Each structure stands twice: as structure tokens, then as C-alpha cells.
Amino acid sequence: MKISVVIVEDDPMVADIHSKYVSSLAGFTVITVLENGQDAIDYLLEHDVDLVILDIFMPIKNGIDVLNTIKTEQLPVDVITITAAKEHDTVNTCLRSGVFDYILKPFAFSRLEQALQNYQQKFIARKNIGEKYQQQQIDLMLNFAAEETTLELPKGIQEFTLKKICTTLKSSPVPLSAAEAASESGISRVTARRYLEYLLEISRVTLEPQYAPVGRPVNRYRYR
Structure with missing residues (x-):
């Protein structure tokens, strides 16, 4: 599952750079580029979008107007602002509006x-949560560093095997597939997949799909 991104930026050259960079990252797809706040509002009211990369200083309607509409209409979309606006009131207004991140121009990519x-990690965790949250998952959504806690293990999950696969993931510099985690841990692929799904459910690992030109993506897991 790729994260759908809309870029709202009135400078065509800057918008093109943002679009190419975001599109180069695994797991993201830019679905459109808009040049002012009014176009952004019209688009968001008609389309489902995961993430908006939003400038503040724009013609017709500005980024604050877009944020106000998102809040008023309760649109299920997240926002990262990329802007030269560094005034106290503007920054605080955006933060109170719930932007995921605030990046000042000029910036390093x-x-x-x-x-x-960071957004991708929380997006994937949020998509893999059931009807109810656990505290660790809420901490992750709020950027808190959840401490390791002892959980009551569900049926079919053994502490020894769980520690073994956690150790394997922690020691790997790259995310592992279920097959790789199974091989490194000395357990079956079916068992590894069950434990990885449990770790994903409690937000101890992140899921990083690896996309290929053809075929289904390979799910890879990284310990948090």
C-alpha cells in the first residue's frame, strides 16, 4: 500500500523538485500537484488523500486556509508544511491545527x-491496528518513546521464541522478510510470520513493503 501525496506549492520549479523527491522514496506516490490553496481545498473535498505537502504563502487562499478547511470539514488527511513562514503566530497556528511536521525553507532534503x-512508520502502524488501541500504539501516534514493557502474551506466542525473533530483528542493519527472519532465527517461516504479525500489532516493528517492477511487494520488518 502506497501513501498518496498531494503537493501544494505555488512555485512550479519548487513543486517539481518536491514531487520528484517524494516520488523517489519507496512507499509514496504523488497523485497531483496544485498551485494555490483554493485548488487544494477543492481537490481535498472531492478526493481521498493520505498526506499533503503544504506551502503557507500562496495566492487566492493560503496554507492556513487549507488547514482551517481540513479541520472544519474533518477531512481524514495529514499535513507536512514546507514553507518560509517562520513568524511566531503562523508556526503556532499550524502546530495547533495538527500538522505532522513543519519544515522551514530552505532545507536539506x-x-x-x-x-x-517518520510519517510512513506511523501510517503503517495506524493501518495495522484493530478496533482498539493499546497504550504503546497511542504513544507511537503521539511521538512518545514507549518503554519496553512486559505484555501478557496471547495464546500461541511463546516468550522464548518471541525473544529469539526480536534479537534477530534488532541485530539486523536492514529490515527482514519473514523468510529471512525465519532462517536467521532457526524457526519455520509460518512461525516467523505469526510472531512478526504479533510484533506489528503491538507496534514493536514497522512494516516496510519492498516494491518490484512486477509481482507482489515483499513485506519487510524492522525493529523499532
């Missing part, structure tokens, strides 16, 4: 990459 990776 490593900063945007960090913001997108």
Missing part, C-alpha cells in the same frame, strides 16, 4: 526524508 520516514 535529508530533513524532508526524515519527516516522510
Whole structure:
């Protein structure tokens, strides 16, 4: 599942750079680029979008107007602002509106990459949560560093095997597939997949789909 992104930026050159960079990251797809706040509002009212990359200073309607509409209409979309606006009132207004991140121009693209990776981690965790949250999952949504806690293990999950697969994931510098985690841990692929799904459910791992030109994506797991 790719994260759908709309870029709202009135400078065509900057918008093109943002679009190419976001599109180059695994798991993201830019579905449209808009040049002012009014176009953004009209689009968001008619389309489902996961994430908006939003400028503040724009013609017709500005980024604050877009944020106000998102809040008033209760649109299920997240926002990362990329703007030159550094005034106290503007920054605080955006933060109170619930933006996921606020990036000042000019910026290093490593900063945007960090913001997108953080968002992707929480997006995937949110999609894999059932009807009710656990405290660790809420902490993750709120950017709190949840401490390791002892959980009551569900039926079919053994502490020894769980620790073994956690150790395997922690020691790997790259995310592992279920097959790789099984091989490294000395357990069956079916067992590894069951434990990985449990770790994903309690937000101890993140899911990083690896997309190929053809075929289904390979799910890879990284320990948090």
C-alpha cells in the first residue's frame, strides 16, 4: 500500500523538485500537484488523500486556509508544511491545527526524508491496528518513546521464541522478510510470520513493503 501525496506549492520549479523527491522514496506516490490553496481545498473535498505537502504563502487562499478547511470539514488527511513562514503566530497556528511536521525553507532534503520516514512508520502502524488501541500504539501516534514493557502474551506466542525473533530483528542493519527472519532465527517461516504479525500489532516493528517492477511487494520488518 502506497501513501498518496498531494503537493501544494505555488512555485512550479519548487513543486517539481518536491514531487520528484517524494516520488523517489519507496512507499509514496504523488497523485497531483496544485498551485494555490483554493485548488487544494477543492481537490481535498472531492478526493481521498493520505498526506499533503503544504506551502503557507500562496495566492487566492493560503496554507492556513487549507488547514482551517481540513479541520472544519474533518477531512481524514495529514499535513507536512514546507514553507518560509517562520513568524511566531503562523508556526503556532499550524502546530495547533495538527500538522505532522513543519519544515522551514530552505532545507536539506535529508530533513524532508526524515519527516516522510517518520510519517510512513506511523501510517503503517495506524493501518495495522484493530478496533482498539493499546497504550504503546497511542504513544507511537503521539511521538512518545514507549518503554519496553512486559505484555501478557496471547495464546500461541511463546516468550522464548518471541525473544529469539526480536534479537534477530534488532541485530539486523536492514529490515527482514519473514523468510529471512525465519532462517536467521532457526524457526519455520509460518512461525516467523505469526510472531512478526504479533510484533506489528503491538507496534514493536514497522512494516516496510519492498516494491518490484512486477509481482507482489515483499513485506519487510524492522525493529523499532
